[in-house]
Amino acid sequence: MEPITPIIGIETLPAWLCWLFPLVGALFSPILAKIHPKVRDYGAVFFSFLSFLMAAMLIPLLFNIELLPKWEILPWIDLEGLPVLSKIEMGVLIDPLSIIMANVIAFISLLIMIYSLGYMKGDPSLTRYWFFMNFFIGSMILLVMSENLILTLFGWEGVGLCSYALIGFWYKDSKKDYIERWVGEPPEAYPPSHCGMKAFITTRIGDLSLLLGALIIVAFTGTLSYIGLLEEVQHLPHESMWILVPAAIFFFGGPIGKSAQLPLMEWLPDAMSGPTTVSALIHAATMVNAGVYLVGRIFPIIYVGSTVYPEMISFFYVIAWIGVLTAFVAGTQAMASNEIKKVLAYSTVSQLGYMMLALGVAGTTLEFALGYTAGVFHLMSHAVFKAALFLTAGAVIHAVESRFLHHMGGIRKEMPITFWCMSLTAFSLMGVPILFSGFWSKDMILESTLLAGQPLIFILAAVTVAITCFYSVRMIALTFLGKKSDRIHEMEDGGHHVHEAPKVMWIPYAILAAVTLAFGIGSIFPYNGIGIWLEHTFEGYLSKFIEIEHHLSPVSISATEAALPQELAVLMTIVSSLTMLLVGTWIAYRLYVKRTVDPEKLVGSRSALKSMWTFLFRRWYINAFFYKVFIYPTISISRWALKHIEESGIDKFNYVVADAVKSFCSRFRRTHTGVLNYNVIGMILGFILLIILMFVALVW
């Protein structure tokens, strides 16, 4: 490995400021709110703009990867002699992954903040909103910019906190907001505060696993910084390497939670009870990508470890399989969902599965760069189009005042801009060829699975493409095409007409739609397209750390041998993705656009279809399972413990002790009589006691 030196000073300043500005902005929100509400609103957006500027200043470095990585460390705690964690430093690490992530986050956050100006207008608790949004942006950028595990964990926890606070933003849980603000339908209807708690607890379980894995890794390698871990993992003694496999898998538990993979995926659909801006920011563009980022960060470390210790490849297999299963399961759940945001939420889970899948298969082969890039590229393009989809969905929800798909319909004429933006970005999601970035990134993923020699994964992923197309077309059709629903007619009779979103709301998602087109068109060029360029960047950068030795693991060799030759893989990919696209779209088109067959009647008539539909609608019963097996028993045990242990035992003990102490003290107080004479006598007695003690000491 070439020697890499840290750089201190002005060059790393944007990296520090990028996450400091939003945090400062968060702290300023209450102060600005006292000045004037408009100052507070624009001030909050301003800080996220500053953060975007700082991130943008780092982009030129992407074109000069010889200069990377740069990092800067400030010592924070330095206690020599402690066996572990004796040195904790704050630091930022600038490398291609962190630059890309920071820019994605900062750019999309800025657009969403601008959108919030319109979406959240008139809400009474805006100060709290801006505070948590800025705090979230700061924590997220800290997470991706940080140089060591500890700061990443700080950011991780920070985003967890903000996501809890923002999902449960309308925590008053008023029943009359059911149509707009709750999530789900009975028996799985949940109010916002419940959803916030659910998100927090589910991700917490992932966090515990992450912490456990991180502690094991730190205990064995003795260092927390990423660059340090890269070095250390090569030098570990062979006997103790076995612990790194479960440690890495535990470590992956964090991403499973945060990025809503199986089995911890159930919080994400219910997180839709927060404001749409929150859904767009947290659950499309940023927080859920934290898990992917973490896997990307840990990737070179485990990969290098696997060249030394072959069993570590199983880590990548775990990731890949969890990813593809999640993608499939979530996609099917989206097919049967009744709410517009829930469709998008399941879709997010599904696409995250794709990203994990890509990173997973990348680790099993020699040419890791393709899969790695595919994962990151898909992250970028997904962030853009999913954020746009959520924002347009928010505009629609505002217009129709309901979250249910069956309350919408036929509003294409009244909301043309929104229609076109949603359609374009949905095409990107579906992977419509050539013009849309989703096509390029998704195909890169499929190609990498073939090149890694994983046919089963490829088949599942391809089928999921069809499913994706199905639900996307369904969503657009039910929202914009067809006849208007009864509810809309009622609204119009009452005088509320559906109209286009205000400028401050449609400009951001129009920008995002344009960006997704730009990425798509930019990827067309055969040698300099965005995808190819990213691949070269990552390959060039990561090869600084990963030197492919000749003693490779037998598994990865066989994977490479089972792989298809490049041209065949590309051909198969394009053919299968196009086929699946057409299949899915045609079915959905017939059912929802042309309405040749009424889907309700179709499902109602045959019991096989009906039970399958119920199965999908009830989320494969995974959610119900968790509630029945974990939640309700825990609640009843807690209630029992409250009654019988806490109230009867512990509280009683407290009162007994407190009363005893109180009576002792009130009697003891009488010794301080306040009469000087007695005080002096006390002094004399003390003096005598001292002298006795001194003589005892002398004798000893």
Added chain:
Amino acid sequence: MSNPDFTLYVVTAILLYIIGIYGIAIRRNMVRTVIGLEIITASVNLNFLAFTLLNPKLLPLAQYFVVVSIVLGAAVASIALMLVIQAYRLYGSTDLRKLSKLKW
């Protein structure tokens, strides 16, 4: 120890100290308390000078100490007496036991 006068002075000093403390600890009148304080001052001064009997080299500095100590004793006594007068004005008597409103 080599000088019988020395033992006498030291014992006297100790006795004075005890008398002074007794005065403060037992007597009820505030003025007697202040007097007790002065007696203790005297005891300490005597103790300083007693040691010079053993070691005449100590004499100049010991005298200096004693003079300073007397001055300080006077300062303390003046403040103390001021407080006694003020206390008499506020409480109406010089009984130390009455001065126990601040307790427990």
Added chain:
Amino acid sequence: MTQSWIVLQPIIILLAGALIVPTIEFLGKAVKFEKLRGMIAVIIFGLSLYSALTVYGEVQRQGPLTYFLTPYGPPIGVDFFVDQFSIFLALLFCLLGLLISIYSIKYMEDDTGLDKYYSLLMTLVAGLVGISFAGDLFNLFIFWEVMSLSSYALVAFKKYRWEAIEASFKYLIMSTIGSLTALYAISVLYGMAGTLNISQLASIIPTLKTYPPQLPYFIIATIIVGFGVTASIVPFHFWLPDAHPAAPSGISAMLSGVVIKAGIYAIARILFSIFIPTAFNFGTTLILFGIITISVANFMALLQRDIKRLLAYSSIVNIGYIIFGFGVGAYALNFYGIGGYSIAALAIMGAIFHVFNHAVGKGLLFLGAGSFIHEVGTRDLTELEGVGKKMPWTGTSFSIGLLTLAGVPPLSGFWSKLFIILAGYAVLGNSFMIIATSIVVLNSIFAAAYYLWVMQRVMLRDPKPKAKGVHEAPLLMVIPIVILGLITVIVGCWPFEIINFADVAARSLLGLLMG
């Protein structure tokens, strides 16, 4: 050790200030500017802090400084000796003096005789700085008396109230008994050793053979009694719960924060530098008295209803921790010989750090309590309920002060208590130490009860009728409180600068051990 006259600077500045203020008052009946006194006081304190910092810089560069005031060297002359421990305390004293003079500008504006107030405040701090800079015991005693006399007068400042007179009288009598007892010990020491210079005594005492071996122990006992009165160790503490509430709040902060630390300084300096712990066994005594102090004061503090009296008892508790810390240090050195040096350094470093933390925290609390009392007009905690809600800045800083004394991380009080307790447990295999340290831990938990109780009353309840109409205290009263709160938080999160400073101070206190 280098000679340097800048050692005298802070003291001279303060004494000069003490003369300037009454002079201005005397001359300036035509100068009807009320705030002038306060501003002069603040300037003088600022200058003194600045000069203390210069001395600090010198000590950092050159090691301990000395200065002989008279042409005769020791044993005759008056000398000053400043090492890191002394300058640590002196900086603390000047800082607190500055903040309290800022506070007093607004707090005392309704009182008369303010020129005497500021003048006495300056002599108080001058005496304190002199104590920490003193190089021989008589010098120490003189500055000790300067400090004591100023404090007697300051406690009795509101001389038309019975409370101040009663408290000041009791304080005076007990404190003078203490000073005289200490002087008695100094006289015996002088007789034994022939000199009062601390450095010389350090070399003479351990080797002295011509006196009965009981005599040094008698002197140690008397020193602990004598200076322990001002340091409020338990059987000698009866004056403190009366004097601290009766004084004006700025003075209470000074008394609790720094004056009682002067007693600790004297005990530490004499016991550790002169009667070296490896040769004399006084650690057990200090530990025992520390525990008694902590326990008794905790019992008394729990049921207090007067806010300042509760804080006064809490000061006694914290002095107990500090004495316990020093005791652990002495015990470790005695028990393990020179091998216990690292434990002793840790314990003493914790104790010195706790001096800092308690001074800042208790200063903060008393100033905050003073603000509450100033606005609401009562000291009773049941009537002060909910004031923190009406006075947010003061209330928040007040809570920070309570939490730091309760030892809650990440505030600074946590660190110092942690070090003391760690050092206590580090003396291995010794059931006495384990029991003693466990008692300290239990007491620390016990103390959290009343700190949190006060915090709940003041911050979290709804305002009682008397407290309803108040608004935030004037700016000059809020600023010192907030500054102290910030110091607590900053030192709590990045304690390593202060820990290093305290560590160096501890090592220099023990320094004569290392040759």
